[in-house]
Amino acid sequence: MSKTGASKGVGKLSEAVIGFAATRPEELFFQIRKGERPRQKAHACDSRSQSWPQCFVVRLSDRCNLACTYCFDAANSARRQDMDLTTARQIADYILRVPGSKPVISFFGGEPLVNWKTGRFLLETLRREGSAKGKDPYFNVITNGTLITPELARELVADDITVQISIDGSRQDHDRYRRYPNGAGSHQATLGGLELLRAASPKARVDAQVVLTPGNVNMTGIAENLKAAGFRRIKFLHLSDSEGRKRVWPASAVRRLMQGHEKFYRYYLQSAINGHPEVDMGFAYLVASQPEGPKGLCTCGLYEICIGARGDIYPCPRLYGHPSVPTLGNCATIDPAAPLNVSRPAPSPDSECARCWAYDWCGGGCSFQCQKCALMPSGRSTVTQRLWCDLMRARFARAAITYRLLRQSYPKCLESIQMLFSDGSVA
């Protein structure tokens, strides 16, 4: 988006307020709320612990054709295998019997396209048998994009699948981590996947998933670059400091990331007013969830579950194969009519979370956002962790401010942000 285009239409919002929201969001948030803080109830998430999943992240394969050096999946202890058709049939039966009319199926891996024949079988089975049961499934594939061929691009578009491609911005930033086993970068092949999908149809839904890493925090530059390349929606994640791996985010890098978010806020607001709130789906979701705010960042085991190549169910793709996380059952044997019961530990009274004004919205964090996992609290309390939580609270406060600003001055724009999630999905 050009600077000229981006600045169009911000006239109704005071520059001073925007600057205040960008740089001192919590202060402005509390001023707006006249000192009233969100009600704290540390048991907030527990009330959600009994429900049926509606989003099924299905690992078609544990294998990947790339060997990205930052991949959290490399740490899981699961055996590397492809899903077979017998398991896929059991998974389809399970999904079809879980209560709910609009299941979202996200094909995932490893790299799901290394075993696409099983993905195609699941898609065809769920569409055909789902429609007989009054279900209307929605399909995504989360891929590195490098295995997309012209034929596959045409098939994905014809099958009305949303393709989420993992891409971290410029070639240099992407190739720093996202490489083939021989060390070669994958950026060119990833963009090639996008081009093939666009060639198959200009209406192809191709979204970008970006992992921000130390040194790659220029969110505005990344968003401009990816929109110009032809991506539809953008989702930003933060590289997780995995357990057992050397910490990659020193405090100085987290501070730079906080500045990246601060600078990006103005760009986001202008983009949203110009009709492009999808340049940050995570922030858009926080705005859309106002005025109550999100009911926790983690929906794992509640709205979303992860199903492995052998049909085992885990609460979260990140916890898949984790030695200390038991499976919730297997699709072949679990009762689909029984709600899943994923317990979420309440924060201890002397913890940061128990004292945090944002607990009801955050629910104890998420590793992809602020390095704390709501299901596996680490108990670690460091200067760096506090910075991550400051970053998260700033995002919550900016979202609450943005909701109020848009409601007052640009109600249509707020509506369009809410429309992004009108199917009940979360970013």
Ligand code: SF4
């Ligand atoms: S922002 Fe940090 S301290 Fe606050 S609830 Fe979330 S994880 Fe806990």
Ligand code: SF4
């Ligand atoms: S909070 Fe933990 S379980 Fe939930 S999505 Fe994040 S990493 Fe996964």
